[in-house]
Amino acid sequence: MIDSPNSAVGIDDIAAAFPKLFISTTGEFARARGIEPAKLARGIGVEKMAVPDAHEDAATLAAASTLELMEKNDLRPAEVGKIYIGTESGVDEAKAIGTYVIGMLERVYGPGTFSECSTVEFKAACIGATHALESVACWLKAGDDGGGEDADGPGRRRGRVGIVVATDVARYELGSPGEYTQGAGSVALLIKRNPRILALDPVMGVYTRDENDFFRPVGMRCAVVNGKYSNQCYLAAMDGAFSSFQRRALSRGMIRIGEGGCLSDHLRQIIFHIPYPRMAEYAAASFFRREWRPLPRWQEVEEEIGAEPAAEEVGGEEGAKESADYQRRFSKSAKFLEAYERKVKPSTLISSAVGNIYTGSIYLGLASLLAQDLLTPGARIGLGSYGSGCSAAFFSGVVGEGVRSLARDRILKRLEDRVEIGLKDYQLLHDGTRQESVIPPAGEFALLRIGGDGYRHYDLVG
C-alpha cells in the first residue's frame, strides 16, 4: 500500500549479464605483455577480464540483464514505465540503445508489449547509470508514473516500476596500460516503491568539472586515457561529491554526527566506483584519511605510522611527494586496513572476476554485497559514483527488510560457468576482426549482422 508519492523508493532487485568468455590476466596475457602476474593481480586487482564474443555488445548485454530481471520478478512489460540505460558504449549516434533493447525484449514478450515504456540513453562516462537511477527514482517519487490508473482495490494503488540498466564494454588499446582493466557486462536494477535492497535517501552530493582524463573521440573503438591523471580526478571529484553530500545530509538532519564521530561511522558499507578493485582501495584511503584526520582516532593512526606531514605548508612538489608517501603508509595502517576490509573491499568481489564494466561497476559492488550476505536490513550504506570528464556523485540508502527474501547465488554461479579463451582469440575479438562467435549463441540475444547501411540486426537465437 502506497501512502504518499514520497514514500521510500529505490533498488528492489538486481540482475547482471556478462559475456560467457573471459581471459585470465595472470597467465598467457601477463607474459605476452611482459608483466609480473602477481603485480597485475595485486596492483590492479582484476584476475579475469570478461571478453564479449562476436555476437555480443552493449545492447545484447543490456537486453540479457533486463530479461533476467523481469523473469525473476515475474514482471509484465505493461508494468515497466521506463527502461533508462546508462552507457558509454552506445551502438549508434542517434538511435537510443534502449530501442534496440526493447526490440529484443519484444522477441520474448511479443510485438508492442513495451509500447508504453519510455527509454533514453544516459551518457556521462562511468556515472551515466547513476544519473539514470536518480531520474527513475525521482519519477516514482514525483508520482508521475501513472500509478493512480489501475486501482487495485480501495485504498490501494499499483504504481508502475522503472528499470535502470548499466551496460558497457571497456576497451583500451592493445598493449596500453588501460588494457589490464578491461571488462564487459550489464547490470539491471529494478526501481520501485518500498524496495527490498536499498531505499534511497533524498540527498545526493555532486561534483563536476571539465577534464580530459579519459574520453573517446567520436568513432574511436578505444578510450583515450591518462590513467594517473584520471585517478587524481577521481579522488578529487569523489572528495567534492562527499563534501556536498555531507553538507546536505547534515542540513536535512538525515544523519547526526556525535562528538568525535564522522559521517562514515553511519555507513555500514561504502561502495566506490570500481574501474579495478585497487582503485576502490585508493579511493577508500583518500576518503578515510580526510574524514579521520580531525578526529581523536587519528592519534591511533599517527601512533602507528608517524605524524602526517603538513603537506600544505611544505607546498609544491616536495609537499605533494610527502603527502603521497604518507598516503602509502596510511593505506597499510592497521586502522585503515580494518575499515577497508570491512566496509569497502567486499564490494569489489565480482569486479575482480569481470574487470571494468564502467557505469555498472558500483552496482556490481552492490551485487557483490548481496552475494556475500553483507546487506543488513536497516543499515545505511554509501555509494560513490565517478564518471571521467568528469563528475562524481555520493549518495546513500537504507537496506530494506525484504533483502532477506532475495536469492544470493545466481551471479557468482554464472561467473564460474564461463569459458576461458586464449590470447589469440582475445585479440581478434578486441579488434573486431573475428566475425564468428567463439561460442555460437544459443538461447540468448545476439547481434546477427550489421547491414550495409550500418543498421544492427539483433534477434533472440533459439
Place this chain on the structure above:
Amino acid sequence: MIDSPNSAVGIDDIAAAFPKLFISTTGEFARARGIEPAKLARGIGVEKMAVPDAHEDAATLAAASTLELMEKNDLRPAEVGKIYIGTESGVDEAKAIGTYVIGMLERVYGPGTFSECSTVEFKAACIGATHALESVACWLKAGDDGGGEDADGPGRRRGRVGIVVATDVARYELGSPGEYTQGAGSVALLIKRNPRILALDPVMGVYTRDENDFFRPVGMRCAVVNGKYSNQCYLAAMDGAFSSFQRRALSRGMIRIGEGGCLSDHLRQIIFHIPYPRMAEYAAASFFRREWRPLPRWQEVEEEIGAEPAAEEVGGEEGAKESADYQRRFSKSAKFLEAYERKVKPSTLISSAVGNIYTGSIYLGLASLLAQDLLTPGARIGLGSYGSGCSAAFFSGVVGEGVRSLARDRILKRLEDRVEIGLKDYQLLHDGTRQESVIPPAGEFALLRIGGDGYRHYDLVG
C-alpha cells in the same frame, strides 16, 4: 513561496542559440539540386537552413544558449543544480557534452563555479530533450533539489533550478532528400517551480517501438534516413503517445470531455515535433482526422470533401491508397485548415528560418508561440515529441501568469542578423573540410582545435 515539493513545476524561460550563418533553400541551393524552389518552400517549409561555422558544434551552441538563459535571468551558477542536455550530435562517445559546456561556462563565471551542478547527455534521437525535461521536472517535484538548505526567511525556502538544453546539428548526405531539412541550433529551458511559461501537467503519454527509420551508425557524420518510412513511424508513434496521454489524462480527471467534444478542444495550441514545418502539418492532419472522426463535427468535413472511405474494410494497398488520398483532401479542408492555422502552424515560425534542430525543435515551437504572443495565461497547450528509432511522448502544460513579463523579440531579432553564405562555403563546412571560420569567432564560445588525441579544445573568444 513553496508550499509543497509537488507544487507546479515547468518551463520558466527559454533562450536559443543559432549559427550566425545560413543558406537559403530557395536560391542557388535549389538550382544546384535541380529542385523547383517553390516546391521546397511549400513541400518542406524551410526557407533558410542554419549552417554551423567551422568553430561551432553542438557543444558551443549549447553553451551559448545556456549562458544567455543564465544572463537574462540573473542566475548564479550555485543556483543551478542540473544542466541536462539532450542531443544526438554528441562530440565524444564517453565524455558528456555537458562537461565541455560547464568548462565553457566557467570561462565566464570562474573555475569551480558549477562544481555542484550535475550534467548528463540524453540520447534518443529527437526526443532526448523531452526525457531530460521530464527528469529535471521530476527532480524538482520530488523535492530532492536541496532546496531546504538555504532558508530564505521563515516559511520560505529557495530551491535550486534545473536547465534543460537541446542542442543538435542536423546533417544529411549532400544531394540526399534529407539535405533540404538540415539545420542547427540549441534551446535552453529554465526549469523551476511556479514557472512563467508552462506549468507541466503530471501526465505524459508515451509510445516506443524498435525501428530503423532514421539512425546514425557510430562514427558517421550524416544520418541514414528512410524519409517516407520515418514519416509513417512519426505518425504512428504520435498516435500511440496521444492515446496513452488521453487515457491517463482522463483517468486522472485532469481533463473532462463533454458530449461531442474531444481532448484537443482543451488544448489552445499543439506543438508537434518539427523536423520541417510541413511534417507538423502532416502530424496535425493525422491527429485531427483521428480525433474528429467519431464526433458530430465530422459531418462538416464530409460535407466538404465527401465521405471517408472505409479503408480498413477495403484493406490492402488499395485501402491504403484510398486513405492517403482522403488524407490529402482532409488536409485541404476548411475545417482542418482553420484548426491547423490557429492551433499548430504558429509553432513552426522559427523552424522555417532555421531548419531542423532535432530534439530542440518542439521547444523552438514554444519559443515561436512566445515570440508571437500566442501564449495566453491559464490556457493549456499540448506538445508532441518524436524521436526516431523510435518513440514519441505527448504531454501538456498550463501557461503561467508570468508569461506576460517575458521579453518576446530576442530570437526573431537575432535570426534577422544572420549572414547568408553561398553553396561553396556551405559544402565545405558540411564536409568539415573548411578549417577557417567564415566569420571569425568574437565574443562567443568556440571550438579552437582538436588535439592529436582527439580532445576538443574550447574557449571563450574575446
